[in-house]
Amino acid sequence: MEIALKQRLHWLTLHGFVRGVASLGARRGDLQARLIADASVKADPEPFYEQVRSRGRLVHSRIGYITADHAIGHELLRSDDFRVLSIGSNLPAPLRWLERRVRDDLLHPLRPPSLLAVEPPDHTRYRKTVSSVFTQRAVAALRDGVEQTADSLLDELSREPGVVDVVDRYCAQLPVAIISDILGVPDRDRQRILEFGELAAPSLDFGLPWPQYRRVQRGIAGFNFWLDEHLGQLRRSPGDDLMSQLIRKAESGSPETYLDEDELRAVAGLVLAAGFETTVNLLGNGIRLLLDNPGHLHTLSQRPELWPNAVEEILRLESPVQLTARLALNDTEIAGMPVGQGELVVVYVAAANRDPAVFGDPNRFDIERENAGRHLAFSGGRHFCLGAALARAEGEVGLRAFFDRFPEVRSAGAGSRRDTRVLHGWSTLPVALGPARSMANR
Secondary structure (H helix, E strand, C coil): CCHHHHHHHHHHHHHHHHHHHHHHHHHCCCHHHHHHHCHHHHHCCHHHHHHHHHCCCCEECCCCEEECCHHHHHHHCCCCCEEECCCCCCCCHHHHHHHHHHCCCCCCCCCCCCHHHCCCCHHHHHHHHHHHHCCHHHHHCCHHHHHHHHHHHHHHHHCCCCEEEHHHHHHCHHHHHHHHHHHCCCHHHHHHHHHHHHHHHHHHCCCCCHHHHHHHHHHHHHHHHHHHHHHHHHHHCCCCCHHHHHHHHHCCCCCCCCCCHHHHHHHHHHHHHHHHHHHHHHHHHHHHHHHHCHHHHHHHHHCHHHHHHHHHHHHHHCCCECCEEEEECCCEEECCEEECCCCEEEECHHHHCCCCCCCCCCCCCCCCCCCHHHCCCCCCHHHCCCCHHHHHHHHHHHHHHHHHHCCCCEECCCCEECCCCCECCEEECEEECCCCCCHHHC
16 A cells, blocks of 8 residues: 555544544534534633533543543542553454554654653553662752753853744753753754654644644654664763663663564653643743733742742643543443443643632642642643653743743743644744843853
8 A cells, every 4th residue: 555545544544534524513512522523622721621611521522521620630640440542442343453554653642652651560660760760869960950951052142132932942951951961862853853843743633624634744754763773872882861761761671661663662751751742831831920910020039949840830820731641441430420431531630720620720730739739731640741750840940031031031022832732832932031030140
């Protein structure tokens, strides 16, 4: 079968069918269908959070269930009665069969052996291998590197006063530099990684239009090719970086940490991509929120000990990952409603993080909110984000350093959101930097 035909059939089974059904359902007001196909929800999801919540704690639709309830989300993400979703696994049987026939063999974040798409015992082994390298001590030791990298990037910006796209020049550059140092990525390849990431980011979405699907596939293919080359280079010339250590662990022969070639590629690829995707969005969302709330910036300048809590509040209010999904392993019950085996439940993380039963005045940005850290932005249970500690450190250090260096920075335009539904962040964010504060006066 020709590659072009296989790709068209793959889009049709995986996205075209879903897109068509969702478009019909969205016109009838189906909530999950609107989440996939309603352009107004994509452009501004905040009103939709409350529409979902107003329909009840757990809302049934033609596609499955959706919840904006924090307590349900917290419990479900930790439940052994549910498993993560593998892309295509909940399609009707004939389409599921065809999708498997025409899919490519490229890595995909929602396809096994990705950590996002597997459960124990494989998930336990993969995660243990990564955790043996990315220890708390190793992550803590990276904080100095985050500060040095942030200062270096801000030095460059300070020489170009005026209007800049802060996402392109800072929010993206800081996390990709950090994860590249961790994973032994050469400086010359960092821009390519960012480009692949921007192309492939919608791969977590369902119901993609054909042009966007093709862009995603180009990004995934480019990243796959680059990753194979990078892992080969590290095998030939291993360094002290954590990726070289991960390769040694994975190939050590120990049953507890051994990974075959496909598993190693999947784990390495996910760690690299996830290592900057969430943080790019965290930094961009944080800069925009703080620029729109200058009173909080004044408070932070007087009480810098509030920065860690401010980061938690940014994660809560502008969740970098908007939703996640689980499949019921058996017939079960949630909030008094029966959920059948194989049925889909979407945890609307962004809405759960604004649940008024947990967070008072939930739509207000409050850097002193006492329970800001109760958000679900990093998921929960066995799938809790491995890079949460690093993302928090990068968010705290990166935001504080930026506003310390440019105390008079102002918004310089509306900016544009990323063309994604699952990931939530800024694609462009123009700011007028103003004069840079001297390092000696910090």
